[in-house]
Amino acid sequence: MNARINGLLAELPEAEFEFFAPHLKRVSLTKGQTLFSQGDKPSHVYYPVGAIVSLMIDNQAGDSTESFILGKSCMVGVATLGEPSFYRAQVRHSGLAYQLPVSVLLQAREHCPAYFRNAMKVVNRMVMQLTQAVFCSKRHGLEQQLIRWLLVNLDRGVSNTIEVTHQEISELLGFRREAITLNLKKMTERNEVCVRRGVLEVLDRQSLEARSCDCYWTAMQRQRPVEHQVALPASVTGIQMTERQNMAVTHDL
Ligand SMILES: [Zn+2]
Numbered sequence: 001m002n003a004r005i006n007g008l009l010a011e012l013p014e015a016e017f018e019f020f021a022p023h024l025k026r027v028s029l030t031k032g033q034t035l036f037s038q039g040d041k042p043s044h045v046y047y048p049v050g051a052i053v054s055l056m057i058d059n060q061a062g063d064s065t066e067s068f069i070l071g072k073s074c075m076v077g078v079a080t081l082g083e084p085s086f087y088r089a090q091v092r093h094s095g096l097a098y099q100l101p102v103s104v105l106l107q108a109r110e111h112c113p114a115y116f117r118n119a120m121k122v123v124n125r126m127v128m129q130l131t132q133a134v135f136c137s138k139r140h141g142l143e144q145q146l147i148r149w150l151l152v153n154l155d156r157g158v159s160n161t162i163e164v165t166h167q168e169i170s171e172l173l174g175f176r177r178e179a180i181t182l183n184l185k186k187m188t189e190r191n192e193v194c195v196r197r198g199v200l201e202v203l204d205r206q207s208l209e210a211r212s213c214d215c216y217w218t219a220m221q222r223q224r225p226v227e228h229q230v231a232l233p234a235s236v237t238g239i240q241m242t243e244r245q246n247m248a249v250t251h252d253l
Contacts, residue, residue, distance in 0.1 A: 050095030071156020
């Protein structure tokens with residue numbers, strides 16, 4: 001698989017990519033694998049080209065929550081260059097990535113100005129997406145947050161399947177598992193998704209997009225397609241906090 005499937009590497013001028021290329025090592029990441037933990041100074045950064053990685057925040061009581069999802073448009077470790085990580089990087093979906101030593105990345109600061117300009121844009125985009133996700137988690141209900149989470153996962157990966165169980169979605173989004181199961185059942189009846197053991201396949205992305213709240217489109221800096229500009233239910237525009245567990249709010253864009 002080509003390293004330039006990753007958006008950050010794809011945007012590099014040829015001369016800068018040649019600086020990186022000899023040091024990039026293709027690795028296969030497995031769901032559940034921890035790339036580095038909170039407090040670690042990572043020795044490598046990762047450019048996903050199929051794998052999806054969650055940035056997890058752990059508290060002292062042993063609770064964990066997902067703060068962000070990274071995939072093929074970004075780099076895992078973007079905010080930890082030589083500094084201790086404030087999150088745990090855990091593989092959410094198995095797949096390939098390209099690994100680069102942090103020492104090489106630090107050297108690149110002198111040789112690769114385009115890379116660091118692009119990396120800054122990526123960080124800015126992450127902050128904007130995180131901000132939008134906070135809004136969504138406070139203003140929109142489970143169905144919209146679940147749809148947004150599914151769409152973001154599709155965007156971060158390279159297939160229409162996500163390795164995830166109802167229980168994991170419950171923990172990631174902070175809603176009861178029963179509520180997740182009920183919503184996925186409705187989506188299944190609409191032929192939008194197919195849920196098998198530990199694998200969720202999205203069958204009709206367009207239908208999910210049509211029912212998504214504006215948070216997804218704003219965060220992606222994309223216009224909602226004209227054919228999707230349908231009247232959304234009142235619950236999407238008003239405060240809806242039903243079914244939430246007494247858990248930390250998660251932000252997953
Ligand atoms: Zn929303």
